[in-house]
Amino acid sequence: xPLAPGGLLQLTPEGxxxxxxxxxxxxxxxVPRALITHAHADHAxxxxxxxxxxxxxEGILRERLGAEIKLLPVDYGQLHRIGDARVSFHSAGHVLGxxxxxLEAGGESWLVSGDYKRCADPSCAPFEPVQADVLISEATFxxxxxRWQSGAEIATExxxxxxxxxxRPSVLFCYAFGKAQRVLAELxxxxxxxxxxxxxxxxxxxxxxxxxxxxxPPTRPLAQIERGVDLAGRLLIAPPAAHRSRGLGRFAxxxxxxVSGWMAVRxxxxxxxxxxxxxxxxxADWAGLxxxxxxxxxxxxxxxHGQSNVxxxxxxxxxxxxAEPLEGSFEAERFDDEQEPS
Amino acid sequence: MQxxxxxxxxxxxxxxxxxxxEALQAYFRSATPADxxxxxxxxxxxxxxxxxxxRRLREICLAGTALPEWLFEACHAQVGDSAETVALLWQQRAxxxxxxxxxxxxxxxxxxxxxxxLEGEEQAxxxxxxxxxxxxxxxxxxxxxxxxxxxxxxxxGLVTRALAQSADLDEALVAxxxxxxxxxxxxxxxxxxxxxxxxxxxxxxxxxxxxxxPLEPGQLEHTxxxxxxxxxxxxxxxxxxxxxxxxxxxxxxxxxxxxxxxPELIALAEQLPQGTALDGEVxxxxxxxxxxxxxxxxxxxxxxxxxxxSLQRDCPxxxxxxxxxxxxxxxxxxxxxxxxxxxxxxxxxxxxETHGSEGTGRLRLxxxxxxxxWADLDGLRDQARAQRAEGLMLKALESPYLVxxxxxxxxxxxxxxxxxxxxxxxxxxxxxxxxxxxxxxxxGLWNGEGELVTFAKAYSGLDNTEIRxxxxxxxxxxxxxxxxxxxxxxxxVFELAFEGIQPSKxxxxxxxxxxxxISRWRSDKPAGEADxxxxxxxxxxxxx
Numbered sequence: 001x002p003l004a005p006g007g008l009l010q011l012t013p014e015g016x017x018x019x020x021x022x023x024x025x026x027x028x029x030x031v032p033r034a035l036i037t038h039a040h041a042d043h044a045x046x047x048x049x050x051x052x053x054x055x056x057x058e059g060i061l062r063e064r065l066g067a068e069i070k071l072l073p074v075d076y077g078q079l080h081r082i083g084d085a086r087v088s089f090h091s092a093g094h095v096l097g098x099x100x101x102x103l104e105a106g107g108e109s110w111l112v113s114g115d116y117k118r119c120a121d122p123s124c125a126p127f128e129p130v131q132a133d134v135l136i137s138e139a140t141f142x143x144x145x146x147r148w149q150s151g152a153e154i155a156t157e158x159x160x161x162x163x164x165x166x167x168r169p170s171v172l173f174c175y176a177f178g179k180a181q182r183v184l185a186e187l188x189x190x191x192x193x194x195x196x197x198x199x200x201x202x203x204x205x206x207x208x209x210x211x212x213x214x215x216x217p218p219t220r221p222l223a224q225i226e227r228g229v230d231l232a233g234r235l236l237i238a239p240p241a242a243h244r245s246r247g248l249g250r251f252a253x254x255x256x257x258x259v260s261g262w263m264a265v266r267x268x269x270x271x272x273x274x275x276x277x278x279x280x281x282x283x284a285d286w287a288g289l290x291x292x293x294x295x296x297x298x299x300x301x302x303x304x305h306g307q308s309n310v311x312x313x314x315x316x317x318x319x320x321x322x323a324e325p326l327e328g329s330f331e332a333e334r335f336d337d338e339q340e341p342s
Numbered sequence: 343m344q345x346x347x348x349x350x351x352x353x354x355x356x357x358x359x360x361x362x363x364e365a366l367q368a369y370f371r372s373a374t375p376a377d378x379x380x381x382x383x384x385x386x387x388x389x390x391x392x393x394x395x396x397r398r399l400r401e402i403c404l405a406g407t408a409l410p411e412w413l414f415e416a417c418h419a420q421v422g423d424s425a426e427t428v429a430l431l432w433q434q435r436a437x438x439x440x441x442x443x444x445x446x447x448x449x450x451x452x453x454x455x456x457x458x459x460l461e462g463e464e465q466a467x468x469x470x471x472x473x474x475x476x477x478x479x480x481x482x483x484x485x486x487x488x489x490x491x492x493x494x495x496x497x498x499g500l501v502t503r504a505l506a507q508s509a510d511l512d513e514a515l516v517a518x519x520x521x522x523x524x525x526x527x528x529x530x531x532x533x534x535x536x537x538x539x540x541x542x543x544x545x546x547x548x549x550x551x552x553x554x555x556p557l558e559p560g561q562l563e564h565t566x567x568x569x570x571x572x573x574x575x576x577x578x579x580x581x582x583x584x585x586x587x588x589x590x591x592x593x594x595x596x597x598x599x600x601x602x603x604x605p606e607l608i609a610l611a612e613q614l615p616q617g618t619a620l621d622g623e624v625x626x627x628x629x630x631x632x633x634x635x636x637x638x639x640x641x642x643x644x645x646x647x648x649x650x651x652s653l654q655r656d657c658p659x660x661x662x663x664x665x666x667x668x669x670x671x672x673x674x675x676x677x678x679x680x681x682x683x684x685x686x687x688x689x690x691x692x693x694x695e696t697h698g699s700e701g702t703g704r705l706r707l708x709x710x711x712x713x714x715x716w717a718d719l720d721g722l723r724d725q726a727r728a729q730r731a732e733g734l735m736l737k738a739l740e741s742p743y744l745v746x747x748x749x750x751x752x753x754x755x756x757x758x759x760x761x762x763x764x765x766x767x768x769x770x771x772x773x774x775x776x777x778x779x780x781x782x783x784x785x786g787l788w789n790g791e792g793e794l795v796t797f798a799k800a801y802s803g804l805d806n807t808e809i810r811x812x813x814x815x816x817x818x819x820x821x822x823x824x825x826x827x828x829x830x831x832x833x834x835v836f837e838l839a840f841e842g843i844q845p846s847k848x849x850x851x852x853x854x855x856x857x858x859x860i861s862r863w864r865s866d867k868p869a870g871e872a873d874x875x876x877x878x879x880x881x882x883x884x885x886x
Contacts, residue, residue: 129428144409145417166667255356264430266354267422267483267777276355310416318410 002295003302003326006088008085008108009136011326021085022104023052025112035087038098039064040177052080054089056125057097059208060177076125092116094282095178095264096209102130110134111296115305117281118288119148119320122185123214129181129295134302136326137292141261148261150198154280155186161236161257161276164212169231169254173274176201176239178282181209183237192217197225199238199247200228244330261285273278293321302326345373346381346446347480353494362496366504367856376447376587379524379531385501385856388524392490393458394469396424399485400464408433419826422777425485433478433515447773450526454488456863484546489533499746509535514745515551521597547584548593548747549667554735554752562736562753567713571679571739572722574708574731576662577637578625579644583607584668585614592624595838600624602647604659610704613697617671618689620663621743622708627660629702633730634660637856640843664735666706667743674886675743682743683710719755726757728883732841749807759839760855761882762787762873763864765794766834769816770827772801780816780828781809783860787851788874794832794876797851803860812863823841835872837862843882851875853882 003011005168010017015027023033030047037043039053039060046065051340053061055073056156062069074080076099080087084106101112111132118127162170181204187196195218198206203221210216222236231250240258242248250342258274261281269277289311293301301311301323308325315323352365370378404414409431421427421671422545445791457468469488473481506516519534562570580595590611594600595716601608614620626639639657643649649657666686667675674682691705712718723734733756740752764785772781782801786794805811815834822829839861846854852875 066684143417144413144419145421147430147434192669253358255358265421265777266426269775269776271777273357275357294670307416310413314410314413314644 006107008103008110008134009112018103018105019109021082021087021103023082023085023087024048025101030048033082035101036061036099037092037101038094039110040115042097042112045113052082052087052089053099054099056208056212059211060097060205061207063204065299076128081194087240090130091125091128093118093124094122096124096212096214098124100128101295102132103311108133110136111298113137113292115140115283116293117148117284121151121182122189123182123209123216129292129293131295131297133298135293135296135298136302136304137263137289137307137311138283139289139303139308139311140283141285142283142289142303142311146264146281146285147287148260148279148281148285151182151186152184152189155190155258156259156280158192158278159187160184160191161255161278165255166233167238169234169251171236171238171248171251171254171256173238173240173256173258174202175260175282177205177209179215179280180237180239181206181214182282183280184219185214187214188217193203194218194283195220197222197231197234197236199236199242201239201242201265202237217307243274256337290315290319293319293323333342343446343480344443345369346377346481349381350483350494350557351479353496358777359500362500362509363504366496366501367508369423370508371504374445374447374803374821375528375531376451376526377445379528379534380446380450380533382501382505382531382853383498383524383526384487385494386498386520387493390490390492393454394465395770396428396489396491396866397535397878398465399428399469399489400424400467402469403431405466405527406623407431419771420778422771423491425489425491426482426561429481432473432481439475439477443716444607447526447528449484450487457488511538514550517745518547521547521550523597523599544676544680548584548591549621549673549743551580551582551621552744552752553747554737554754555683555747555749556735557755560595562718566626567716568721569739570713571683571737572711572713573664573735573737574726574729574754575733575735576623576625576634576708577624577730577732577804578640578662581622581624581661582667583611583614583617583618583620583622583663585611585618586671587616594624595605600644602704603643603649604643605649605703607659607661610661613693614689615670617668619666619668620661620686621665621667622661622663625660627662627703627706628658629704631703635660635727636730636842636844641686652670660704660706662706662708665743679737690841693743721756723757757841759841759857759861760843761796761837761839761861762878763835763837763867763871764797764882765832765869765872766836767794767796767832768829769812770828776809779809780813783836785836787878791878794852797849797875797878798838798855798858800836800838800858800860803839808863812855832869835864835867835869836860837864843878843885845882851878853878 008018010259013284014029014031016025017291023035024031024041027034028038032049034048035050036051036053039057043062044065050070050072052072052074055075058071058073074088075087076091086104090100090102092098092100092114094117098114100116103110109132111130115138116142117129174183198221200221200223206219232268241248256274257276257278259278259280261279261283262268263277264279293315301315301321303323304326312323312325315321349365349369356362368382373381404411417431418427460468477483502514502517506513515538524530555886582593584591585854590608592600592604592607625634627634642657643659663686666682666689669685687707690705694707726733733754736753738751738757755790764787766783767786769780770782771778784796784799787797789795816830817827819831820828821831838854840858840860842856844854
């Protein structure tokens, strides 16, 4: 369903639009002013006049959208006046520099959650509960089958899996931005100090994390390892797109695993042909989504991404919260490795 | 059950055959015989009894979690499996489990049958108590065992090999000991893994079947064409007909005893000398007919516990023998095919002399031919259809009778399938590995009025890239939804291949096809140029 006309936020062909601020949030097409929740490709797209985003995401945004973009770095909690609106960015706990965006004007306040998670992640700032009259929440994992264990528990499983194959290499597939660094930071906390190998796509994104002071084991790009070097017992982190690619030919006999919330479902893992699935997501699980709705104290909730119909119906019928799915180009049914964010 | 759950996760969590083999061996070496027996039966898929239905598990889960039913459905659509959906939803409760550890055998012999015997509220409480007592990662396993849907990616061959190696036995011996069923018990496992003795009492058991591989063109051309025996590839079911001191039996290739369904073949077995095991085809064939009946006639006989006299008269079963595995009580599997064949022919001749008048054509020899030139092969194969056969078999005259699918000796050379171009009409998401992907397709052909009529369903034939591409296309071109089924715009044309086509009253289009699958995505062809019901009828009329 579309947003009612006259509200603080509108849905235009370019995406979510705030007339009072003359700004779009995570627009799908080039616009003069974009407020960016985080630097994943389905939220930050090239070609906009100016970008407002958390300072910590600047490196990644410039890496992905071009070094020359006009970027206005902001801090969490800072209040900005843009046009007639008051805008603030609050930590979303999703990836480095991710934010929820709160807008207020004419006595009305809206919160756009972006992608978020509530469990601890040593590679980024923790989620901050924020209040607003209207909440627009994601629902990528909006089914009660999704319930996350802590990152530390999953990292322990990953470490055991890696160490149990000392005679061959292990390849761990993770989204290059966010998940890979979270896994590395969790491994560091478990005392891992040996060098981890990185696929080029992951290696490219390490700089901003190192600059932000995220403690991780030493890493080396795979390209620096000469052919013929014995890789038994080594761990390589690579993006899912490299699964079964030619570039990883020398890892044909390696153990392989995939780190993603989708791995909670056995069929989802078997379909992709991964050996082990590690259930670790940078999105909120079912309980996390419900808790965030409660914390926001919103009178009205709009749900985007993934299971928007299911979560909206549950909020409406069971929790008694006025909620509706928000239709638009929020990538209605994303589940492809290439499309889905972590 | 801890150790078996760990084995399940190990097998499920690796694609490597050697890692699976290691895990299986380690389990068989360390488990008690009673547990190992159950594990074996489960891994071989020999015990898939449904104790509680998936629907009932769902009810019990909903009662315990207070989730609305529609939400369960939404979850099920994502997961594609009831037992797993229930396990995942119950995990939401995040309870501390009591950690009671009972053996696999205890669960399988006592606990689960107990749960199944309860009813109503009492059963619901008992099942929930079980869920509470187990760690979260055991729930899926428990539900799979309860609902009879336990499966994990290991082949019978791999399990047999692991067991044989862990017990220091010959693989073929273990395979033979496993034939004809295995009742899980410590004693049975001890027998299975006992040291080999001379003249083992395998009296009740069939031999493991030797299987042919699909012929790849050009593979055999360097061998002399005369070194091969050619037979028709019959369109019935493979079976072993046995007469031993312990009695007569007919075994299907799925190692099921099918004596009751084919009383006339058991009567035939009783007329054979004791100590005989024949390998051949069970097929419907009238005594004086030139060719057998189609597979559809045999289907009327399969699965019938006690076929009526009139059914036996309308669809009389015959055994088309193609190999003699045991004669006068001795195992002939190591002598070459041409020698076995000679003894088979003698056996059949003497049966015809003594019993031939009563049971005309009940025991037939599979006719053999010799090949003079490789160039003649496909011409011969094309005659199969006139024989109501599926193609040709090529068996090396010198071949022993081996176990399982060993390439090099026996080849099957099937007829080219029939083909029609049909239009995609409906799609449904698959289950398990294909959950959430539209992979089950229905296709239509044009009728005289310019409408598409549903004609066949097909589930296989596309590769993963095509499946994904088509899935995306289906989502973007849905015109209507009927529960899990989507109707799509009639635009995509696929070439379907199938083995046979028969009139059918149950199908709207008026006929049924056998083994339909997709052979090609005809993205070059507009829907208007797809085939019509008339072209299907014409195809049917060309067949014998």
